[in-house]
Amino acid sequence: MKESVTAPAYAVELDGCTKEYPIPGGGTYFAVRDINLKVKPGRFVSIVGPTGSGKSTILSMAAGLLTPSSGDVRSFGAPVQGVNRRASYMFQQDALLPWKSVIDNVSLGLTLAGVSKADAYSEARRWLEKVGLKNFADRYPHQLSGGMRKRTAVAQAWIVNPDILLMDEPFSALDVQTRQIMENELLQLWQESGKAVVFITHDLDEAIALSDEVVILGAGPGSTVVGTYEISIPRPRDLLDIRDDPQFIDLHREIWGRLKVEVSKTYEAALAEEGEVA
C-alpha cells in the first residue's frame, strides 16, 4: 500500500512511536511500542484493544498531550509540537468545566480563540440545537444526565470545526440504549463533515459498526498494532440493525478471532500477577 504516488498528507500519522516510563524501582515500563498508524483525512478509524493496551496513550500522542519517547507524530504533514491545533479531543471522563453553564462550555473553544461573546453564543446555540439541548443552555453540567453531558461535550468538540476528532471511549459510561443513539448521531454529524476520526473503544461491535478501518492492538504492556481491517460495509449505515448484517457478522468473526488471542493473553497475565501477589 505504500506506493501511493500522490503521497497525501495524513490527518494523523504516528511513525514508530514508543512511549516508555521509568519505573520508580528501576527499569522501564513500555506503554506502547513501535506504533505505526496512518489516518487519511475524512476517514473513521477505530482502535480496539484489551485493557492496558495503551489505547489512550496513542490518542494522547496524536493530540500532542503526550510526547512519544521515540518516533514521530505528524498531522497533515507537519510535526506535532505541543497541542495538535487541528484536533479536538473527547475524553472518556467528564471534561466539561463544572463552573461554566452548558452554553459557556460549548462556546469555550471559540471564546478562547477570541471570537466575540455574541458570535460565540449564536454559534453555540446552533450546536445546542443540533445535539438536542437548546433548552438546557443555562444549566450547569451537574444538572444534566450523563447522556446530556456527552452531547454537550460533542458540541464543545465540534464547534471549533477541527479537521480531526480524537475520541477516547467517549460513550463508555453511558447505558447501552443511550450509547446507540449517540453513536447514530455521531455518524450523522461525521458523514456531512469530512473530518478524520480516531475512535478508541474496547467494544468491537461499536468499532466495526462505526468505522472505515479497525486497528487491533496487542496485549500490554509494550503493545503494538497486531492487525488492521478494512470495514467495507456501505454507508449510510443503520446502527440499530447493523449487527444482523451478514457482512458485519463475517467481519466480526474474523477480527474477533485475532482480538480474542490478545484478550486472553491480558487475562492470563492478570491472573498470573494476582497469583504472585497472593
Place this chain on the structure above:
Amino acid sequence: MTMTGSKNPVQKSLERDGGHLVRRSPGKGSQPKSGASALTMRLTQLVLALVVLGAWELLVRAGIIDEFFFPRPSDILSTVWVWISTGYVFPHLLITMEESILAFIVGAAAGLFLGFLLARVRFLERLLDPFLQMFNALPRVVLAPIFLLWFGLGIWSKVAFGFTLVFFIVFFNTLEGVKGVDRVLVDNARMLGATEKQLLRHVFIPSALTWIFSSLHISVGFAITGAVVGEYLGASSGVGYAIAQAQGVFDTRGVFAGMFILMFAVLIIDLLVNRLEKHLLKWRPSRSAT
C-alpha cells in the same frame, strides 16, 4: 435564607448515572428527612438555648454555681446592653474589625498569590516547601510578643499577627486547590486552545475558588482571633483590650460581655461570607452540611 433550608441531601460527588434523560431540577422538592419543618427546627433551637441559659441562671441564683466565675446570663446581657447603649464598646469593636479586615486582606492576598505561584512553578514549591513547613509548625502565639516589640502597641502588631494566621491557611488551600485541579479539565481546555493565561482564568482560579472558600470561614475567624489575642497581650484599644481591662478588675461580667459581642460580630461576618460563597459558587451541586 435559612441555613437549614439549603442543606440538600444530594451527594455532590461522582454521580455515575447511566445517562438517563431525566430532567432533574436540583434544590427543588427536597423534603427535610427528619420530618421537621424549618420553622419547627428554629423554635426547637430557641427552646434549647432558653433551657440552657435558664438552667445557668437558676443554678447561679440557687448558689450552686459561683457567681464570681460564672455571672448570671441576665447580668451579662445587661452589661452587653450597657456597653452598647453607652457606646463604650463601639470604638473597641471598630478597632478590632479594622485590624481583622486588614490582616485578612493582606494575608489572603499574599496566600493566594504565593499559592498560585508555587502551584504553577514546581521548582519554587520544592525550594520553599521545608521553610514554609517550618514557619507553619511554629505556634503562632509566640510571635505576638516579638510583633509587639517590632510594631508597637498600635494596630500593626495585631495585623501582623493576624496575617501569620490567615496567610498559611489560604496559602495551603490555594496550593492544594490549584494542584488538585482535575487533569482532564486542564487537558480539555488546552485541546480547545487555551493559553497558560486562559488556563489560569478559566480552569485554575475557578477550581481553586472552592478550596479558597472552604478556608475562608476559618481564615476570617483566625483574622479576628489574631486581632483579639494581640489586643489582649498589649494594646490601648480593641475588644481584646476591653476584655483584658475587665479581667484586670475581676469583672467577669465584662469578660463574658466581650465574648458575647465578639461571638455575634463573627456570626454576622460569617453570614456575609456565606452569601458571597453562595453567589460565587452557584454552579456547585449542593453544599455539604458542615
